[in-house]
Amino acid sequence: MKFKHESIEINAGLLIALTMVVISIGGLVEIVPLYYINDTVEQVDGVRPYTPLELRGRDIYQREGCYLCHSQMIRPFRDEMLRYGHYSLAAESQYDHPFQWGSKRTGPDLARVGKKYSNEWHVAHLTDPRAVVPESIMPGYPWLMEPLQYADVADRMRALKFTGVPYSETQQEYDANVAKFGQDAADKLNILRAERHLVQQAQAGNYDGDRSRLTEMDALVAYLQMLGTMVDFSKYDEGYFAEFR
Amino acid sequence: MSEAKTKQQGAVQTTGHAWDGDIQEFNNPLPRWWLWGFYASVVFAVLYWVVYPAWPIGKGYTTGLFNNITYTVNGEERSRHWNTRSLLIKDMQEGDEALKTKEYMQKVAAADYQQILADPDMMAFVRSVTKGLFGDNCAACHGSGGAGVMGLFPNLADDDWLWGGSVEDIQATLTHGRVGYMPGFARTFNDEQLDDVASFVLSLSGHDVPADKVARGKQLFTGEGGGCYYCHTAAGTGLKSQGSANLTDNIWTIADVQGQTEIAGKVDAVKNVIRNGVNRVMPTWQGRLDENQIKLLSVYVHELGGGQ
Numbered sequence: 001m002k003f004k005h006e007s008i009e010i011n012a013g014l015l016i017a018l019t020m021v022v023i024s025i026g027g028l029v030e031i032v033p034l035y036y037i038n039d040t041v042e043q044v045d046g047v048r049p050y051t052p053l054e055l056r057g058r059d060i061y062q063r064e065g066c067y068l069c070h071s072q073m074i075r076p077f078r079d080e081m082l083r084y085g086h087y088s089l090a091a092e093s094q095y096d097h098p099f100q101w102g103s104k105r106t107g108p109d110l111a112r113v114g115k116k117y118s119n120e121w122h123v124a125h126l127t128d129p130r131a132v133v134p135e136s137i138m139p140g141y142p143w144l145m146e147p148l149q150y151a152d153v154a155d156r157m158r159a160l161k162f163t164g165v166p167y168s169e170t171q172q173e174y175d176a177n178v179a180k181f182g183q184d185a186a187d188k189l190n191i192l193r194a195e196r197h198l199v200q201q202a203q204a205g206n207y208d209g210d211r212s213r214l215t216e217m218d219a220l221v222a223y224l225q226m227l228g229t230m231v232d233f234s235k236y237d238e239g240y241f242a243e244f245r
Numbered sequence: 246m247s248e249a250k251t252k253q254q255g256a257v258q259t260t261g262h263a264w265d266g267d268i269q270e271f272n273n274p275l276p277r278w279w280l281w282g283f284y285a286s287v288v289f290a291v292l293y294w295v296v297y298p299a300w301p302i303g304k305g306y307t308t309g310l311f312n313n314i315t316y317t318v319n320g321e322e323r324s325r326h327w328n329t330r331s332l333l334i335k336d337m338q339e340g341d342e343a344l345k346t347k348e349y350m351q352k353v354a355a356a357d358y359q360q361i362l363a364d365p366d367m368m369a370f371v372r373s374v375t376k377g378l379f380g381d382n383c384a385a386c387h388g389s390g391g392a393g394v395m396g397l398f399p400n401l402a403d404d405d406w407l408w409g410g411s412v413e414d415i416q417a418t419l420t421h422g423r424v425g426y427m428p429g430f431a432r433t434f435n436d437e438q439l440d441d442v443a444s445f446v447l448s449l450s451g452h453d454v455p456a457d458k459v460a461r462g463k464q465l466f467t468g469e470g471g472g473c474y475y476c477h478t479a480a481g482t483g484l485k486s487q488g489s490a491n492l493t494d495n496i497w498t499i500a501d502v503q504g505q506t507e508i509a510g511k512v513d514a515v516k517n518v519i520r521n522g523v524n525r526v527m528p529t530w531q532g533r534l535d536e537n538q539i540k541l542l543s544v545y546v547h548e549l550g551g552g553q
Binding site: 006033036037038039076077078081082083085087115116117118119120121124125131132133134135234237238239241242243244245 | 260301303304305306316318319323325328329330331332333334336337340342343377381382384385386388389394397398525526527528529532533
């Protein structure tokens with residue numbers, strides 16, 4: 001039987017199915033090779049999964065919809081480098097599920113906001129942005145001063161482990177993390193001790209300025225203060241990351 | 246239906262459907278301009294595959310021909326196939342914007358502070374560059390005009406300095422950051438003692454407070470119990486090395502004395518600071534800003550505050 005275009009055009013179901021096949025080819029040829037091309041994720045030291053406290057902060061960041069106004073993706077352009085710092089690396093979001101690149105900048109990019117401001121500034125700013133930045137149009141989040149729920153943090157880590165983030169449960173996994181991230185970080189990535197390490201980090205960091213309480217603010221500020229600080233860019237020369245493209 | 250239409254219908258192919266007896270559907274070929282456009286884009290795609298990185302092959306990919314980007318890193322020339330990161334390096338080194346500032350940047354980097362301050366040309370450059378730098382990095386805390394926020398972030402636009410107001414001092418502040426720390430005295434002093442010592446502090450800047458309180462407060466201020474003098478000196482003028490405030494000049498950065506009209510309110514404001522202590526952090530900028538940017542900002546802040 002001779003093939004006729006018409007036989008597709010007059011069959012709505014077939015037309016839909018074949019349209020999807022054609023469109024997905026466009027997506028697949030762009031996405032699939034990235035999984036096995038060597039250069040996709042840069043070889044760089046320092047990037048580790050989030051600690052339990054940072055992870056809870058990331059969840060609150062998503063819950064409050066901060067990504068609707070803030071991107072976490074510094075593009076390799078001159079003006080972005082001058083304003084925000086070094087462009088984002090693929091390696092830096094390799095443990096982010098889902099990634100927080102975002103596509104809307106009502107506020108500034110946050111990919112390198114870590115250590116830029118003090119904890120006090122973040123607390124004052126998140127509670128009432130206009131108290132410190134009179135021109136700001138960012139909404140206030142005073143309810144972040146409520147106690148942090150963290151009883152389920154181990155389950156949250158298990159869920160991420162399922163997607164491939166190297167949190168550890170067995171001794172073997174723990175040892176692998178020690179080799180990869182160092183003892184200090186590996187301890188914090190241990191699911192079995194997640195709650196204890198969460199409390200410890202909040203106590204030591206005193207992110208919300210009040211050690212007697214463990215609040216959502218502690219978690220969110222811990223997360224913000226970590227953003228973009230894992231890679232020490234002074235260790236790599238200007239051209240190093242271009243070698244991966 | 247008109248006669249002309251019927252004739253035309255006979256001339257071209259139809260899909261063969263008929264509705265309501267005589268409504269039919271044309272089956273025209275694609276317009277010629279569209280078809281040529283399609284072929285042209287196929288040719289363009291093939292050329293693009295040759296020139297730009299395109300096809301994945303195993304663990305690598307075709308990198309494109311005739312399209313290398315050359316730039317200098319650490320004095321050594323490097324060349325890489327077309328990619329946005331190399332383009333950026335080149336743009337940072339020899340783009341239009343980079344070249345515009347390069348000459349002045351080098352001039353400023355080589356000059357010392359006295360030369361920069363004395364040269365109106367260089368100062369104009371400093372102002373044009375630092376406006377953006379200050380807005381992106383400092384304004385969130387110190388305010389876009391440098392006026393700060395009472396209690397939280399100091400005013401940079403007055404000529405009162407905690408850590409010193411020479412350009413060198415300011416540069417040290419920016420490079421390494423500062424922690425303004427004073428312990429809280431809630432456990433050391435009872436309310437009456439707090440009242441006394443606050444009154445003494447206010448007397449230093451010429452406020453009218455009861456003499457007996459001042460006398461008792463002075464004992465606490467200069468005695469071992471308070472130990473205020475360790476950091477603020479016995480005269481209350483403050484120490485640059487500690488970033489401890491000068492208490493004699495009636496310029497306040499933490500206790501909101503100016504905001505209060507009544508003397509009782511002023512005493513309360515000072516009492517609160519002594520009771521709760523201070524712990525505020527000026528972040529470190531080394532690593533985030535490069536040496537020249539810090540140099541430019543130091544000059545800018547120095548100018549803001551009238552300089553010292």
